Amino acid sequence: MPAQLIDGIALSQKLRGEIAARAAALTAKGKQPGLAVILVGEDPASQVYVRNKVKACGDVGFHSVLEKYEADLSEAALLARIAKLNADPAIHGILVQMPLPKHINPHKVIEAISTTKDVDGYSVLSAGELMTGLEGFRPCTPYGCMKLIESTGVDLRGKHAVVIGRSNTVGKPMGLLLLQANATVTICHSATPDLGVHTRQADVVVAAVGRRNTLTADMVKPGAIVIDVGMNRDDAGKLCGDVDFAGVKEVASHITPVPGGVGPMTITMLLMNTVEAAERL
Numbered sequence: 001m002p003a004q005l006i007d008g009i010a011l012s013q014k015l016r017g018e019i020a021a022r023a024a025a026l027t028a029k030g031k032q033p034g035l036a037v038i039l040v041g042e043d044p045a046s047q048v049y050v051r052n053k054v055k056a057c058g059d060v061g062f063h064s065v066l067e068k069y070e071a072d073l074s075e076a077a078l079l080a081r082i083a084k085l086n087a088d089p090a091i092h093g094i095l096v097q098m099p100l101p102k103h104i105n106p107h108k109v110i111e112a113i114s115t116t117k118d119v120d121g122y123s124v125l126s127a128g129e130l131m132t133g134l135e136g137f138r139p140c141t142p143y144g145c146m147k148l149i150e151s152t153g154v155d156l157r158g159k160h161a162v163v164i165g166r167s168n169t170v171g172k173p174m175g176l177l178l179l180q181a182n183a184t185v186t187i188c189h190s191a192t193p194d195l196g197v198h199t200r201q202a203d204v205v206v207a208a209v210g211r212r213n214t215l216t217a218d219m220v221k222p223g224a225i226v227i228d229v230g231m232n233r234d235d236a237g238k239l240c241g242d243v244d245f246a247g248v249k250e251v252a253s254h255i256t257p258v259p260g261g262v263g264p265m266t267i268t269m270l271l272m273n274t275v276e277a278a279e280r281l
């Protein structure tokens with residue numbers, strides 16, 4: 001029996017309805033949630049993503065500002081803009097789209113964002129809060145992956161979860177969130193000699209590598225849940241994930257598509273963090 005599709009667009013719609021209701025309640029009290037999105041440079045993929053983020057804000061009744069700067073914007077000028085937004089009472093979340101031009105230090109920029117407005121969950125403090133199990137903003141992509149897994153109704157306690165990839169934005173926080181949900185967690189990466197040895201043990205696989213066909217059907221245990229974080233292009237230029245979808249869907253119990261899986265949920269969790277920030281501030 002082929003896998004059940006985990007529909008990130010449908011789940012996003014449901015969650016965005018709840019977010020819109022919370023936003024309306026805040027707006028009625030004179031505190032409409034506000035997100036500032038900063039884009040430096042002309043990376044075409046980034047242009048699409050930030051446009052989607054700003055549109056999503058409108059859909060749930062948030063105030064949003066999109067600030068676009070030329071690629072030669074100085075680091076000092078960017079830090080000054082962030083300081084302004086930190087002090088702006090109409091702004092509850094600040095997102096600086098990554099990657100930044102090479103002359104700007106992303107760590108310096110991330111740490112300049114007020115912790116109370118770090119809706120990306122990228123700061124050292126947010127990472128520490130996740131690590132220690134304290135309340136705080138969780139990075140949007142792994143947070144969205146957890147919601148997608150939850151939506152299957154499968155309890156993670158005692159399950160073996162294998163994460164492929166160890167980035168600070170996805171792989172590492174993903175491992176911690178799965179651990180918090182009482183899974184046994186393995187994190188694989190580019191130096192893992194034989195990925196399949198690990199993934200074949202997995203009840204849940206999260207693929208976050210950025211290379212197509214990283215996970216193929218022979219590497220998946222029958223009945224596993226497969227979450228595909230990848231965003232790649234195939235030979236025809238079509239968007240595709242890290243998972244060989246056609247093959248793996250015949251083996252897995254549940255699988256996310258690309259597009260329409262993790263991507264929309266990343267934006268939804270950004271909205272969730274922003275409404276949360278507005279409620280807290």
Ligand SMILES: Nc1nc(=O)c2c([nH]1)NC[C@@H]1CN(c3ccc(C(=O)N[C@@H](CCC(=O)O)C(=O)O)cc3)C=[N+]21
Nearest residue numbers: 049095096097098099120259260261262263264266267
């Ligand atoms: N500070 C920062 N925060 C981020 O959260 C951040 C970032 N920088 N830099 C780039 C990555 C990438 N990212 C995506 C979000 C949504 C989709 C998305 O909605 N994808 C759609 C398809 C969109 C399309 O058609 O191209 C989907 O998967 O269905 C994709 C990618 C957020 N990122």
